[in-house]
Amino acid sequence: MIDIFIFIIGVVIGSFLNVCIYRIPNEESIVSPPSHCGSCNHKLAAKDLVPIFSYLFLKGRCRYCKEKVSIRYLLVELFTGIVFLAIYEKYGLALITVKYILAASIMIVISLIDFDTTDVYQEVTHFGIGVAVIFDAIEIFKYNGDFKNYLIAVLIAGITFGIIVYLICGMGAGDLDIALIGSLFLGWKLTIFMILTSFILGGIIGVILVLLKIKSKKDYIPFGPYIGMGFLLAIFIGSTIIEKYYSFLL
Incomplete structure (x- = not known):
């Protein structure tokens, strides 16, 4: 029952993330006006906003103007639900589960906005940094966490993206912001994993x-989604791979 509850929460949050992904680049409020069709602007009723089921029941079309609705709305809801459930299955009922669920939500929004617009918006990155700092402070002051763990992580992300990437390779400053968010949530070991994984994924997919x-070769390819993928891989398999790597060295 808890698994089902976590998945449903994830799907509902995924529906809200869709709103953020659509409205933030258009400089619209994420709470007002109420949800409406992007084609005919008709206000959507509650029955039109049931995650997953409304899309399937209406066959991916607006109830009022019959215009086709992007399947990505459905996929984001499903993906968010699956990610929430996977995080819970890995970490259980713990503060770190809440931490990573919020972090994953932020990364999904940032990654898809960057994918759509090649822009990273400060209202999202500042919110992400603020949330990460709050969780770091709780861990450090209440659970005797290591302050240096996150300080080193920020330095690693800052040096990598601020100097090597931003100044030499010409990537946007937004990539630095995304990496900083990830580092504040992950700590230094998983930050290294996130960065390496993002470059590997970006290189492979870019070549393809x-x-x-x-x-x-001249087209700009947004790098934010690859940092987001690297972040998710870090929270799911990063620690396991790092442990195996250390064992191999020993």
């Missing part, structure tokens, strides 16, 4: 896109 002629 060029080979398939979806992108050219």
Whole structure:
């Protein structure tokens, strides 16, 4: 029953993340006006806003103007529910579960906005940094966490993206903000894993896109989604891979 509850919460939050992903780049409030169709602007009723089921029942179309609704709304809801459930299954009923659930939600919003617009919005990154700092403070002052763990993580992310990437490779400053958020949530070991994984994924997928002629060598490819993927992999398998790596060295 808890698994079902966590999944449902994730799906509902995923529906809200869809609102954030759509409205923030358009400089609209995420709470007002009420949800409406992006094509005909008709206000949506409660029965139109049931996550997953409304999309399936209406066959992916607006009830009022019959315009097709992007399947990504459904996929974001499903993905968020699965991520929430996976985090709970790995970490159980603990503060770290809440921490990573919030972090994953923030990363989903940032990654998809960056994918759509190639922009990273400060209202989202500042919120993410603020949430991360709150959890770090709770861990440090209440549970005797190591302050240096997060300080080193921030330095690693700052040096990597601030100097090597931003100044030399010409990536946007938004990538630095995303990496800083990840580092504040993860600590230094998992931050290294996140950064390495994001570069590997970005390189592989970038080459594939060029080979398939979806992108050219001159096209800008947003890097935020790869940092987001690296972050999710870090919280799920990062510690296991790091332990195996240490065992191999020993």
